[in-house]
Amino acid sequence: MLKKTLITLSLPLMLSAYSMPDLFDALKHHSQTRSDDALVKKSAIYEDLADSKLYPKINLFAKYDHYTIPTAMVPLPPNHMLSLVKDPTKPSQPFSRNTMVEGASFSMPLFVKSIFTMADKAAAMQKSAKAKKHINLLKNEALIVGSNANFIYLEALQKSLTLKEKSLLETKKTLEIKVDNGRAPASALYKINDGLNQISIAKNNINLQKRKLISIINTLTGIKLEAPISMDVNGKLDSSKGFASLEPLRVKVAADKLSVKAQKEKLYPTLVAHGMYIFSQGTAYNTDKSIDEDYGNIGVVLNIPLLQMESYSEISLAKIELHSSEVELEKLSDELSSTSQMLEESLPLLDNSVKLYKQSIDDKEQLLRIAKLNYKNGRLSTEEYLRYEDDVVAAKAKLYKAEASVIQTKMQLAVIYANNIEEMIR
Secondary structure, eight states: OOOOOOOOOOOOOOOOOOHHHHHHHHHHHHHHHHHHHHHHHHHHHHHHHHHTTTTEEEEEEEEEEEEEEEEEOOOHHHHHHHHEEETTTSSOOOOOEEEEEEEEEEEEEEEOOOHHHHHHHHHHHHHHHHHHHHHHHHHHHHHHHHHHHHHHHHHHHHHHHHHHHHHHHHHHHHHHHHHHHTSSSHHHHHHHHHHHHHHHHHHHHHHHHHHHHHHHHHHHHHHOOOSSOOOEOOOOOOOHHHHHHHHHHHHHHHHHHHHHHHHHHHSSSEEEEEEEEEEEEEETTTOOOOEEEEEEEEEEEEEEOOOOHHHHHHHHHHHHHHHHHHHHHHHHHHHHHHHHHHHHHHHHHHHHHHHHHHHHHHHHHHHHHHHHHHHTTOOOOHHHHHHHHHHHHHHHHHHHHHHHHHHHHHHHHHHHHTOHHHHOOO
């Protein structure tokens, strides 16, 4: 288990009109998530299709037939035919050249083993789709949190550059007086101006990076932030369920196993019930009178496959797909094992880095105050003084970057272990 920590980002951020829950709620209703909803609904339909094959099929039909010679409107038993032959003019015989037929038919599987297995497979695929939707949501939530953490880092770095700029401007005022009085060379002023210009360049580059982060969050949520959102990250992670992010693939492997089983079961005997009722109308060929006849049947069919080359090929294909899924699961499991170990080992090192950088900043700020005093008294060159200014900003940049890395590392582990990110972020 990871060490319990609480990281509070208490940087002087601009007030944002949004909160992290707002971003999470927007993500759930944005197109990125709705596309996964469509896949879940699609998998549910496939399950319904598989189950529907277990129900009877009932059809109504009607047809009109014209024959070149009088044809029986219904099948006639031999004894009935003999009575008609004795007197071909009386009564009207059920033979007609034009026949209107209406009726109904039904069929229902009594034993088709593969149908039940395919229904189980469809249910497994729906479960996999739901699990994939959940993991994709966690990945996008982690990306939002990580992007916001980087946004905070850049905002804090920009503020530290502003403080450095303010410090250099104050130094510049003092230096300008010295240059005017001939107490300092003009080259020193050029160096200060170059330092100010470098700050402007750095700020501009930061703004470009911020635009990219804003675009990422906007793509996922439809919300365009103007400032980062202050957030607290509870560092508690639960790894008791192992690599829960692999659940969609695990369920898919189970579904592929059912697919192989179903293809094999297509070679099993099947038992299907069927029936039909027909009502025929026509004109008797011997009397020209309208007549109607009806008949029906009901029965069962036992079908025993003997040679099904197509089924053998489908079995082989299903086995290949199963093997591919199993290899992919093994591959991702190995990758996550290595990645999670590296991330967990990195966390205490990153926490230690944060502590060290904070101490380093305190020390460098003290050195900068001394350097400023020495520079004003002429005991320090401009280059040396600027190095102290740069050291403070560099140390702060490393601190903010380390804090952002802690958050991003925890988000990566949260996705791997399928933890509830919304409960971790406040």
